[in-house]
Amino acid sequence: AIDSGVARVIITDWEKYKDQLEARLSVAREFTRQIIQRARFTPKKIVFPEGEYEKIIKAAAKIVEEGFGTPILLGDKDTILKIAEKANVNLDGIEIVCPGSSPNLDKYAQQLFKMRQRKGVTEVEAYRLLTKITNYYGALMILNGEADCLVTGYSRDYGNSVRPLLETIPFEKDYKTVSGSYFMIFKDRLLLCADTTVNLNPTAEQLAQIALQSADTVEKFDIKPKIAMLNFTNFGSVKCERVKVIQDAIKLVKAKRPDIIIDGDMQADTATYAPIAEEAFPFSEIKGDANILIFPNLESGNIAYKLLYRVGSGTAIGPILQGFKKSVHVLQRGSDVHEIVYLAAYAVVDASIKQNI
Ligand code: ACO
Numbered sequence: 520a521i522d523s524g525v526a527r528v529i530i531t532d533w534e535k536y537k538d539q540l541e542a543r544l545s546v547a548r549e550f551t552r553q554i555i556q557r558a559r560f561t562p563k564k565i566v567f568p569e570g571e572y573e574k575i576i577k578a579a580a581k582i583v584e585e586g587f588g589t590p591i592l593l594g595d596k597d598t599i600l601k602i603a604e605k606a607n608v609n610l611d612g613i614e615i616v617c618p619g620s621s622p623n624l625d626k627y628a629q630q631l632f633k634m635r636q637r638k639g640v641t642e643v644e645a646y647r648l649l650t651k652i653t654n655y656y657g658a659l660m661i662l663n664g665e666a667d668c669l670v671t672g673y674s675r676d677y678g679n680s681v682r683p684l685l686e687t688i689p690f691e692k693d694y695k696t697v698s699g700s701y702f703m704i705f706k707d708r709l710l711l712c713a714d715t716t717v718n719l720n721p722t723a724e725q726l727a728q729i730a731l732q733s734a735d736t737v738e739k740f741d742i743k744p745k746i747a748m749l750n751f752t753n754f755g756s757v758k759c760e761r762v763k764v765i766q767d768a769i770k771l772v773k774a775k776r777p778d779i780i781i782d783g784d785m786q787a788d789t790a791t792y793a794p795i796a797e798e799a800f801p802f803s804e805i806k807g808d809a810n811i812l813i814f815p816n817l818e819s820g821n822i823a824y825k826l827l828y829r830v831g832s833g834t835a836i837g838p839i840l841q842g843f844k845k846s847v848h849v850l851q852r853g854s855d856v857h858e859i860v861y862l863a864a865y866a867v868v869d870a871s872i873k874q875n876i
Pocket of ligand 1: 638686716821
């Protein structure tokens with residue numbers, strides 16, 4: 520009897536959970552479908568510097584099937600062909616480029632040498648970087664218009680994946696930093712969380728740029744930004760340096776974009792739960808309805824999005840790299856095929872917007 524009671528409770532909970540899960544998944548499916556649909560309107564060349572990995576090859580084939588781009592796999596042709604054959608992947612519509620034997624190698628080496636010669640890179644080192652760390656080769660393809668967007672990061676840690684991009688790709692607008700964000704999708708809302716991947720301990724200027732870049736990201740999807748600058752405090756409830764940094768950042772954002780709704784410092788529930796905002800902080804520009812959450816540092820941003828994803832059952836799309844003039848994005852290491860495909864679709868949309876500016 521006890522067993523069946525337990526089973527009944529589990530089944531009842533599962534039914535409730537299943538409904539919620541279904542609702543969330545339908546919002547998530549709709550949003551990802553929207554991204555892929557938009558990508559199909561403007562297919563692009565997508566370079567994958569880690570072309571010798573099975574999941575990247577499978578993702579490339581899926582991109583061809585979905586019809587939103589021409590994948591370019593960097594790597595040794597024979598190795599890629601062997602992996603594709605073993606995994607039963609059709610390589611039609613996919614280009615393969617081997618950096619070491621590419622006719623562009625000399626040109627790219629000269630360009631990289633010129634770019635980095637006062638940053639310790641010799642001519643010999645430029646060749647080594649291009650052939651051994653293929654993110655450099657991919658970045659040069661982007662700079663030369665041989666590819667429109669780049670998706671990397673599958674096989675290496677985030678810092679080492681993003682560094683070659685920081686060293687070569689210019690920033691958009693007058694940004695001096697870049698940042699990472701995730702769309703977190705729930706059944707009844709969509710949140711963009713930043714910075715979840717790049718800046719360890721952002722200054723007021725960096726926090727302001729992270730907020731502005733996040734506004735750029737949601738505006739690509741015709742979403743009006745409502746930015747909450749998060750902390751453990753509510754509107755100066757504790758006087759400390761980190762609160763001042765946030766308040767200074769808000770002033771900087773307002774000076775640049777007076778049209779944007781931004782407020783803080785505030786706690787995460789003040790930003791997302793209307794009753795708290797209405798009862799205690801009616802003066803706030805955010806009424807519990809923030810759609811962008813800016814975290815005070817990388818620890819809080821990275822921990823929060825992973826908890827929302829794993830325990831809070833949000834669907835995550837990202838990490839999206841914000842602030843670069845070109846569409847270059849770094850995956851979470853070991854991403855699954857569908858995550859690679861979604862980020863590639865976002866990269867195509869991003870490239871098409873950036874090419875039209
Ligand atoms: N914005 C813009 N440019 C930058 C930034 C930034 N935030 N950080 C470094 N740079 C530039 C530097 O100015 C330098 O340019 P230069 O060589 O032309 O002068 C270049 O990038 C390289 O600088 P380094 O000093 O080598 O880079 P640094 O050691 O500061 O590392 C990095 C930068 C890799 C982004 C570092 O801040 C980092 O490790 N961040 C955290 C990454 C991470 O682990 N994220 C969490 C996991 S990701 C996930 O969960 C999906």
